[in-house]
Amino acid sequence: xxxxxxxxxxxxxxxxxxxxxxxxxxxxxxxxxxxxxxxxxxxxxxxxxxxxxxxxxxxxxxxxxxxxxxxxxxxxxxxxxxxxxxxxxxxxxxxxxxxxxxxxxxxxxxxxxxxxxxxxxxxxxxxxxxxxxxxxxxxxxxxxxxxxxxxxx
Numbered sequence: 119x120x121x122x123x124x125x126x127x128x129x130x131x132x133x134x135x136x137x138x139x140x141x142x143x144x145x146x147x148x149x150x151x152x153x154x155x156x157x158x159x160x161x162x163x164x165x166x167x168x169x170x171x172x173x174x175x176x177x178x179x180x181x182x183x184x185x186x187x188x189x190x191x192x193x194x195x196x197x198x199x200x201x202x203x204x205x206x207x208x209x210x211x212x213x214x215x216x217x218x219x220x221x222x223x224x225x226x227x228x229x230x231x232x233x234x235x236x237x238x239x240x241x242x243x244x245x246x247x248x249x250x251x252x253x254x255x256x257x258x259x260x261x262x263x264x265x266x267x268x269x270x271x
Contacts, residue, residue, distance in 0.1 A: 119168075120172075122124065125230060127158075127165070132219055141146060148178045148179040148233055149178050149179055149250070150176055150178045150179050150180065150181035150212065150214075150215070150248070150250050150251050151176060151178035151263040152174055152178075152212065152248065152251050152254065153163055153170055153174070153175045153176075153177075154173070154174055154175050154246065154256050155172070155173050155175065156171070156172055156173045156259070156267060156269065157170070157171065157172035157244070157256050157257075157258045157259070158170070158172075158258060158259055158261045158265060159171075159236065159242055159258050159260045159261065160231070160236060160257070160260075160262070160263050160264070160265055161231070161236065161238045161260050161262055162236065162263070162265045163199050163263055165232060165234075165235040166230070166232055167228065167229065167230055167232065168190075168229040168232060168236065169185055169193075169222075169227060169228060169229070169257055170194075170220070170226065170227035170228075170229060170242075171220045171221055171222060171226055171227070171267075172220050172242065172258070173217060173218070173219050173220070173221075173258065174212050174217060174218040174219065174246075175217045175247055176212045176213065176214065176215065176216055176218075178214065178215070179214050179247060180212065180213055180214040181211075181212045181237065181248045181250045181251050182209050182210065182211050182212065182248065182249040182250070183196070183209060183210045183211075183218065183246060183251050184208075184209050184247050184248065185245070185247045185249065186227055186244060186245065187224060187245045188201070188229060188242060188243060188244045188245065189233065189243060190229055190232055190233055190234070190236060190243075190244075191229035191230055191231055191232055191233070192225055192228050192230065192231030192232075192233075193229075193230045193231050194206075194228070194230070195227070195228045195231065195242075196209075196210060196225070196226075196227060196228075197215060197225065197226050197227070198210075198224070198225050199223060199224050199225070199226070207225075210225065211248075212248070214261060220226075221267075222247045223268055227244075230239065231240075236260045237260060238260050238262050238263075239259075239260065240259075240260040241257045241258060241259050241260065242257070242258045242259075242260060243255060243256075243258075244256045244257075244258045245256060261266075
């Protein structure tokens with residue numbers, strides 16, 4: 119009888135541990151909930167290359183930005199800036215309940231081999247490809263070459 123109760127107690131404890139691991143209470147198992155804001159492209163000075171910036175806010179589980187495409191450019195690459203040096207990145211993690219910023223002087227997009235030189239006032243369709251959330255299309259407005267999102271000018 120004591121042996122049977124011991125086994126039942128052990129099985130019950132194991133079941134509770136397993137239930138705690140797979141529940142929906144943790145961010146790691148929840149679906150990402152992404153919102154893209156503040157996107158813009160400074161009007162390019164040269165006709166063959168442009169930069170792009172935006173913020174991804176995530177109110178769910180983690181995701182990864184794996185690539186970016188646009189009909190404007192033959193190639194769109196993602197870059198980080200570390201110690202003043204630009205470095206190409208293959209992906210960026212969007213943390214659970216966090217944000218990923220692409221801002222001047224930091225992470226940014228480089229649009230290369232432009233189909234045409236976008237002008238201030240244009241909008242550029244950009245596809246952000248995420249590992250879990252799929253493709254999110256953003257209409258990126260083209261701002262002045264000296265645009266500062268903090269001042270709006």
